[in-house]
């Protein structure tokens with residue numbers, strides 16, 4: 416990687432090769448609205464899409480409209496009564512207060528208009544992305560509306576209702592022996608870790624702020640349980656981490672994970688709340704530093720899924736995911752944001768890359784070294800495990816391949832189309 420900002424060393428070789436990329440987008444997704452003052456804004460997905468369109472990136476990939484995930488798909492992970500509750504939840508009519516409390520649907524996770532439909536769309540896109548990778552129709556599958564890593568089996572959490580990541584990984588496991596999950600959101604990827612805590616077929620690696628911070632889990636000592644022991648990795652970080660410190664850990668740890676776990680597919684949750692200046696975050700990563708995680712994971716040439724996640728300064732979320740779509744395609748996007756309907760958000764500089772802050776980096780070299788030593792030690796135990804016996808592929812997870820995702824021929828190669836775009840609510 417060259418150019419301004421941080422000059423992180425790039426991975427040679429495989430990085431230069433082209434990848435077949437598919438991208439899932441539903442033009443309705445930007446219209447879902449969590450409510451006034453709520454920091455989670457699905458509008459950021461539409462802003463990202465508008466940038467991709469104006470940068471001409473849609474022409475370089477297959478644009479697919481997701482089929483909504485039905486109850487049966489959601490119930491592959493979620494409890495029946497929880498799915499039924501989500502389906503019936505409606506802001507117009509009072510829900511049973513006991514159920515709202517039991518399923519944690521309140522405050523952070525409000526009932527809003529067409530909530531269930533929203534869940535179906537973002538989960539359907541992640542499951543669709545998994546199917547594209549399963550079929551070998553794409554090397555990289557992208558769903559920026561997904562990555563809602565906090566949702567539990569029968570509980571909403573941290574703005575997440577349905578765990579599209581778990582559903583996508585379950586789909587990948589139908590065709591792949593080992594799936595690696597990597598999470599660069601500032602928050603711990605608790606819902607995904609918990610779902611696969613006792614299996615050796617899914618390894619979860621989460622880089623997150625730890626210590627007096629939501630959701631509170633993700634201690635370095637949490638490493639998995641039973642057959643899953645050493646198959647969960649937690650990288651606890653402190654405020655103000657910059658690109659250099661982040662990659663001082665990210666690259667050696669991920670290189671070792673790839674070497675010892677040898678995944679057949681990788682799911683990378685690209686939560687953008689780890690960027691500098693995030694409304695809820697406290698890290699100091701640049702778009703380039705965040706995108707370097709995508710570039711690095713792509714360089715291993717293993718089927719890769721890119722998902723969204725957190726991200727609450729929405730102009731920076733759109734910048735980041737546009738840049739990372741470019742990374743997936745092997746294109747370095749121009750720094751100057753082209754004129755488009757949301758250009759006003761990018762004032763006053765109108766650039767993709769924005770300066771990081773001068774905040775203190777509370778991660779000392781000593782603390783980073785301690786973390787690195789400890790995690791590499793855990794990984795060496797996995798390495799020396801005798802011939803890993805993987806459990807049989809689950810057979811009860813099959814479901815018919817109906818409602819195939821449709822190639823969105825209208826949007827493909829049509830950079831000027833703003834079909835279905837609606838005014839901001």
Ligand SMILES: [Zn+2]
Nearest residue numbers: 600602688725
């Ligand atoms: Zn987050």
